[in-house]
Amino acid sequence: MADRSYPFYDRESLEKRRTPKIAIIAGLMIILTCVFINLIVMPHYLWVFYVMGTVIYAVVSLNHTILSKSHLGSKIVGQVASLTLLLLLIDSQSGFFKWSINYAVPFLVVAGLVMVTLSILTKRLKWKGHISSVLMVTLSFLPAVLYFSGFSTVIWPSAVASLYSLMLIVCFFVYAHHAVWSQLSRRFHI
Numbered sequence: 001m002a003d004r005s006y007p008f009y010d011r012e013s014l015e016k017r018r019t020p021k022i023a024i025i026a027g028l029m030i031i032l033t034c035v036f037i038n039l040i041v042m043p044h045y046l047w048v049f050y051v052m053g054t055v056i057y058a059v060v061s062l063n064h065t066i067l068s069k070s071h072l073g074s075k076i077v078g079q080v081a082s083l084t085l086l087l088l089l090i091d092s093q094s095g096f097f098k099w100s101i102n103y104a105v106p107f108l109v110v111a112g113l114v115m116v117t118l119s120i121l122t123k124r125l126k127w128k129g130h131i132s133s134v135l136m137v138t139l140s141f142l143p144a145v146l147y148f149s150g151f152s153t154v155i156w157p158s159a160v161a162s163l164y165s166l167m168l169i170v171c172f173f174v175y176a177h178h179a180v181w182s183q184l185s186r187r188f189h190i
Contacts, residue, residue, distance in 0.1 A: 019062075019067060020062070020063045020067055023059050023062050023063060024059055024063070027055045027056065027058070027059040030051070030055050031048075031051065031052050031055055031056075034048045034051045034052070035048050035052075046093075049089060049093045050089075050090060050093060053085070053086045053089040053090065054086065056082075056086075057082050057083065057085075057086045060078065060082045061079065061082070064078045065078065065079060071132060072119050072123070072132075073116060073119060073131070073132025073133055073135075073136065074132045076112050076115045076116055076119070076132065076136060077112070077132050077135050077136050077139065079112070080108055080109060080111075080112035080136065080139060081139070083108055084100075084105050084108060084109075087100040087104045087105065087108070088100050088101070088105075091104075098151075098152065098153060101143075101146055101151055101152045102152050102153060102154040102157060103154065103157050105142065105143055105146070106143040106157035106158050106160060106161040107157060107161075109139060109140045109142065109143060109161045110140075110160060110161050110164055112136050112139070112140075113136060113137070113140055113161075113164050113165060113168060116132070116133050116136045116137075116168075117168060120133060133172075137165050137168055137169060137172075140161050140162065140164065140165035140168075141161075141162060141165060143157060143158035143161045143162070144158045144159070144161070144162045146158065
């Protein structure tokens, strides 16, 4: 009978799979503990929403941005979207003075666009990178939509985000038109 050895057991791979689950469980435990403390000690003021938003953002950031093998573009879009939701939650729970809609969200969108621009300039993008870039450019018009719908009251941050987005679209068409069109035609059989 031949001597058979067992396959190699990769402990590091097991730890990588376990860490996101541990982060989710720890986040839920922190939120439930804070809900319990908030309802017992100070039920007239619900500060737990600040903690809940921050913990959810931290778990999403850990799982999707740090531990994930996702494309850089999807990480940027995920960070911008989750930070936007966190800032809107904090603003709405602290009196809704609209600082998040007027200033924070447009500048966060511009920061996301700068990151997308830098990733485009430094790396050769694959198909998922183009999709993430297009999604980020689409999200960049959100501050202008908020302004024209009456939610936002300050125009210049929204205008800056929209202007940067338009300049990025022009650059896409001028410099990367052939690459983007060939990827689109290959994927959608155009």
